[in-house]
Amino acid sequence: MMFFSFAVRNLRRHWIRSALSIIGIVIGVIAIASLGIMGNSINLLVANIITDVGDTVVITPHTAIGGTFAGDPRTAVDAAIPAREVEEIRRAANPHRTIPVLQGADEVEFGRGESGYTQIIGLASDDIPILLELAEGQYPRQNQPGALVGTYLAAEYDIAPGSKITIGNESIRVAGVLAERGFAADINPDYAIVVPDDWYESHFGANDAYPMVIVRVGDVEQIDAVKDAIENRINRREDIVDVFDSRDMLRQYEEIYQQITAFLVGIGGISLIVAAVNILNVMYISVTERIREIGVMRSLGALRREVLRMFLYEATILGLIGSIIGGIASAVSGYLISLAAVEVFTAGTTFGENFTVFDQSAVGFIAFGMAFGIATSIAAGFYPAWIASQLAPVDAMRQK
Amino acid sequence: MPVISFEHVSKVYPLPAGDVVALDAVDIAIEAGEFILVMGPSGSGKSTLLNIMGSLDVPTSGEVTIAGNRISGMDDDDLTLLRRDHIGFVFQQFNLIPLLSVVENVEYPLILKARQNGSRERAEEVLEAVGIAETHFSHKPGELSGGQQQRVAIARALANDPDFLLCDEPTGNLDSKTGTAIMDLLDRMNREEGKTVVMVTHDPRMTDYADRTIRLVDGRVA
Numbered sequence: 350m351m352f353f354s355f356a357v358r359n360l361r362r363h364w365i366r367s368a369l370s371i372i373g374i375v376i377g378v379i380a381i382a383s384l385g386i387m388g389n390s391i392n393l394l395v396a397n398i399i400t401d402v403g404d405t406v407v408i409t410p411h412t413a414i415g416g417t418f419a420g421d422p423r424t425a426v427d428a429a430i431p432a433r434e435v436e437e438i439r440r441a442a443n444p445h446r447t448i449p450v451l452q453g454a455d456e457v458e459f460g461r462g463e464s465g466y467t468q469i470i471g472l473a474s475d476d477i478p479i480l481l482e483l484a485e486g487q488y489p490r491q492n493q494p495g496a497l498v499g500t501y502l503a504a505e506y507d508i509a510p511g512s513k514i515t516i517g518n519e520s521i522r523v524a525g526v527l528a529e530r531g532f533a534a535d536i537n538p539d540y541a542i543v544v545p546d547d548w549y550e551s552h553f554g555a556n557d558a559y560p561m562v563i564v565r566v567g568d569v570e571q572i573d574a575v576k577d578a579i580e581n582r583i584n585r586r587e588d589i590v591d592v593f594d595s596r597d598m599l600r601q602y603e604e605i606y607q608q609i610t611a612f613l614v615g616i617g618g619i620s621l622i623v624a625a626v627n628i629l630n631v632m633y634i635s636v637t638e639r640i641r642e643i644g645v646m647r648s649l650g651a652l653r654r655e656v657l658r659m660f661l662y663e664a665t666i667l668g669l670i671g672s673i674i675g676g677i678a679s680a681v682s683g684y685l686i687s688l689a690a691v692e693v694f695t696a697g698t699t700f701g702e703n704f705t706v707f708d709q710s711a712v713g714f715i716a717f718g719m720a721f722g723i724a725t726s727i728a729a730g731f732y733p734a735w736i737a738s739q740l741a742p743v744d745a746m747r748q749k
Numbered sequence: 750m751p752v753i754s755f756e757h758v759s760k761v762y763p764l765p766a767g768d769v770v771a772l773d774a775v776d777i778a779i780e781a782g783e784f785i786l787v788m789g790p791s792g793s794g795k796s797t798l799l800n801i802m803g804s805l806d807v808p809t810s811g812e813v814t815i816a817g818n819r820i821s822g823m824d825d826d827d828l829t830l831l832r833r834d835h836i837g838f839v840f841q842q843f844n845l846i847p848l849l850s851v852v853e854n855v856e857y858p859l860i861l862k863a864r865q866n867g868s869r870e871r872a873e874e875v876l877e878a879v880g881i882a883e884t885h886f887s888h889k890p891g892e893l894s895g896g897q898q899q900r901v902a903i904a905r906a907l908a909n910d911p912d913f914l915l916c917d918e919p920t921g922n923l924d925s926k927t928g929t930a931i932m933d934l935l936d937r938m939n940r941e942e943g944k945t946v947v948m949v950t951h952d953p954r955m956t957d958y959a960d961r962t963i964r965l966v967d968g969r970v971a
């Protein structure tokens with residue numbers, strides 16, 4: 350159609366002007382899409398490395414700051430829940446399973462002369478299979494004590510079931526290697542050694558207190574009821590323990606990363622609005638320059654809506670070209686930015702090694718950026734196009 | 750029945766300094782096939798008259814009938830289609846569209862009418878009729894002489910086979926020899942094609958071509 354080819358020709362006639370406004374749109378689309386992808390990949394990454402144990406309630410000794418999760422560095426105080434309170438928790442949580450956790454650290458020798466200070470977790474033998482999954486080997490049995498080694502520790506020191514390690518000055522057989530667990534709300538054994546509680550107590554000495562108690566609720570629906578029961582029983586007179594569940598932790602992370610994503614996309618949006626103002630300006634100049642031409646077209650029988658359409662084509666073409674280039678560019682730059690983000694956020698760990706940042710919401714952000722680019726271009730072109738279409742032919746023709 | 754009729758047509762421009770009466774109760778009837786000159790001093794309302802005849806502008810009061818259509822009550826779309834289908838304009842400044850080639854300029858009104866690809870053959874046929882050589886068809890208007898541009902403008906006005914041509918000082922920007930050639934062309938269109946021609950001019954020699962002359966003074970027919 351001629352109105353379209355007209356628009357193309359006019360854009361070509363002022364190609365520098367057109368190219369500059371296209372660049373504006375390209376930058377805006379890239380900004381929206383790649384910042385969105387970046388926020389999203391941080392989000393995905395975090396969700397990926399947090400083991401979603403949505404059915405776990407974690408009880409820790411009450412700390413002054415309160416309401417935090419076990420991973421908060423501020424909770425690293427030397428407090429513990431006495432065994433008699435653990436029994437109260439067990440009663441309150443009944444019939445759900447209550448798992449007291451012992452945590453300490455000691456010098457560990459891994460063989461071949463390699464050693465290091467390592468976290469040791471003590472659990473009742475029959476609780477271990479409930480909480481932790483094995484990658485290889487077997488769970489330690491009552492009569493045959495053995496240690497379970499976290500996956501990253503095992504990989505680093507080349508430990509397999511059957512190896513012997515020395516904790517402190519006591520030698521213990523490795524019964525199995527644990528599966529990767531990630532940052533869970535309760536315990537993080539990927540870099541730790543798990544031993545049966547009786548071995549732990551004979552090694553470190555028993556003091557009948559636990560730094561953490563885990564309740565496996567099994568049914569997410571009942572989590573709040575269990576939390577309330579524990580709170581009512583233990584914390585009636587004073588706050589002795591803090592009770593939270595893994596959903597709280599995930600919620601906190603999600604909230605933070607959603608805000609980051611929204612913020613990043615917002616920055617992208619601003620740059621697109623700047624680009625839109627540029628298009629508005631370019632279109633406005635185009636209309637003012639061509640007022641007489643518009644008058645001539647109207648005198649020859651061009652309808653108002655045909656004039657409107659001609660100018661809208663121009664804005665649409667600018668938006669379309671800019672958005673397509675921007676879409677392609679942001680697929681590339683979004684990918685690179687995400688890789689960088691993954692690297693920064695997982696520096697020094699093996700998390701996210703085979704993590705892919707290109708899921709459908711990354712594509713969604715690109716599509717959103719492109720759609721937003723086209724829409725703002727058309728919106729920006731509409732006002733000048735409307736002005737052009739409303740000019741009275743006689744007045745337009747009188748222009749120099 | 751007249752192809753154009755004005756009954757008590759007035760055009761008033763309200764300005765802060767006071768109303769300007771460009772046309773004052775004008776009565777005109779133009780029959781099909783006439784060649785009419787509109788003459789008068791500058792500011793007497795000639796262009797205003799022509800614009801209203803061409804439905805480019807509407808009167809403040811009075812009744813205008815163009816090719817059987819009473820224009821009072823018509824909306825912008827109706828007026829635009831009336832222009833497209835019945836009227837050909839020729840301006841003093843040629844007013845060709847610089848983005849389009851010569852033949853595309855002539856094709857433009859054909860496209861507006863057909864709402865799709867216009868007829869390239871029709872455009873070429875009209876260009877040949879007004880004496881534009883085929884070698885110029887693909888040129889941009891700016892590459893032609895004034896006389897050639899005015900011929901292209903006349904071809905464009907004729908493209909949709911209008912009932913009449915409205916020409917506002919079509920020779921005003923041309924030397925007298927070229928102006929005479931354009932007059933001969935308009936005369937030929939009037940006699941051979943039967944086009945009604947209404948033409949504004951300051952040049953008294955043009956009266957030779959005309960069937961009659963409408964003289965305007967201060968917005969009135971003298």
Ligand SMILES: Nc1ncnc2c1ncn2[C@@H]1O[C@H](COP(=O)(O)OP(=O)(O)OP(=O)(O)O)[C@@H](O)[C@H]1O
Binds near residue numbers: 762789794795796797
């Ligand atoms: N848009 C307008 N606003 C205000 N006054 C106008 C407008 N258009 C025309 N006029 C006035 O109307 C009167 C008639 O103008 P018009 O252009 O019809 O004169 P003309 O006879 O064509 O003159 P010329 O020979 O100089 O072209 C003039 O006084 C002019 O100033």
Ligand SMILES: [Mg+2]
Binds near residue numbers: 797917
């Ligand atoms: Mg005039």
